Amino acid sequence: MAINNSIIVPAYKEKNNIRPLVTRIFAGLGNEFSKDTEVIIVDDNSKDGSVEEVDALVKEGYNVRIVVRTTERGLSSAVIRGFQEAKGERLVCMDADLQHPPESVPDVLNALKEASFALGTRYAPGVEIDKEWGAFRRFTSWFARLLALPLTPASDPMSGFFGLQKTVFASINTNDLDVQGFKIALELLVKAKLPHGIKDVPFSFGLREEGESKLSNKVIVQYLLQLKELYIYKFGVGTLAAVALLLVLVVLFLFQYLVL
Numbered sequence: 001m002a003i004n005n006s007i008i009v010p011a012y013k014e015k016n017n018i019r020p021l022v023t024r025i026f027a028g029l030g031n032e033f034s035k036d037t038e039v040i041i042v043d044d045n046s047k048d049g050s051v052e053e054v055d056a057l058v059k060e061g062y063n064v065r066i067v068v069r070t071t072e073r074g075l076s077s078a079v080i081r082g083f084q085e086a087k088g089e090r091l092v093c094m095d096a097d098l099q100h101p102p103e104s105v106p107d108v109l110n111a112l113k114e115a116s117f118a119l120g121t122r123y124a125p126g127v128e129i130d131k132e133w134g135a136f137r138r139f140t141s142w143f144a145r146l147l148a149l150p151l152t153p154a155s156d157p158m159s160g161f162f163g164l165q166k167t168v169f170a171s172i173n174t175n176d177l178d179v180q181g182f183k184i185a186l187e188l189l190v191k192a193k194l195p196h197g198i199k200d201v202p203f204s205f206g207l208r209e210e211g212e213s214k215l216s217n218k219v220i221v222q223y224l225l226q227l228k229e230l231y232i233y234k235f236g237v238g239t240l241a242a243v244a245l246l247l248v249l250v251v252l253f254l255f256q257y258l259v260l
């Protein structure tokens with residue numbers, strides 16, 4: 001049967017999460033989607049048994065494959081690679097560590113029946129947000145969203161759980177995308193043409209139980225640099241404004257070193 005849906009999972013040292021992730025995705029897909037969906041794991045040479053785990057799942061009949069990159073690293077570029085490998089007309093991106101509920105994948109696929117972009121959002125009525133987060137993490141998350149507000153009206157542009165139509169992805173020149181860092185959804189929301197708009201898919205961001213987060217200070221700096229690029233891309237900001245923005249970014253950079 002032809003594949004209509006591709007679930008792309010960037011993964012680095014996620015061996016223990018791969019089995020529960022893949023089995024829960026397919027269990028959640030139900031009759032409508034399970035036959036025409038593939039899962040593509042894009043692994044950056046973890047060498048932790050992830051390849052063997054995927055081989056075992058393939059033998060059990062799951063439509064999953066793993067792309068191992070040996071010369072590149074990084075979440076966003078891994079997602080782009082997965083989109084390029086995908087056979088489906090509907091593309092979904094989600095993390096390997098089960099923080100994005102596999103059972104919500106059908107909601108993303110259903111949203112893509114109408115919308116160009118389906119955005120998993122942690123900021124919607126009735127959604128539980130990050131119960132374990134302290135005040136400072138909540139503040140930085142809120143502030144990071146505030147900085148992105150002039151770029152996109154999307155409710156959660158920092159989300160790593162989203163979907164888009166293959167035609168939307170095909171209309172972008174991937175060389176125009178900044179693939180440093182974690183925020184590939186933001187990049188796509190600003191640069192892609194979305195003729196049928198964005199549909200929110202509320203979800204509760206779970207806790208990582210296996211493995212470790214790869215979020216680092218470097219990722220925060222990459223986000224700030226990405227914002228600067230996107231402001232210039234969108235507004236063609238003049239020199240003065242760009243310098244002002246840079247100053248803000250430098251202050252923020254120092255701020256997170258002083259406070260963290």
Ligand SMILES: Nc1nc2c(ncn2[C@@H]2O[C@H](COP(=O)(O)OP(=O)(O)O[C@H]3O[C@H](CO)[C@@H](O)[C@H](O)[C@@H]3O)[C@@H](O)[C@H]2O)c(=O)[nH]1
Pocket residue numbers: 009010011012013014042043044073074075078094095096097099158159160161182183208212213214215
């Ligand atoms: N291939 C590859 N995968 C990576 C890399 N770095 C991280 N990943 C994978 O990307 C996913 C997210 O990484 P985490 O380390 O779990 O990130 P996080 O701090 O939980 O961040 C998540 O939440 C953010 C919102 O708070 C999101 O903005 C972000 O995109 C991500 O979904 C995981 O599946 C992880 O294995 C990399 O260099 N290469």
Ligand SMILES: [Mg+2]
Pocket residue numbers: 095097099208213
């Ligand atoms: Mg995580």
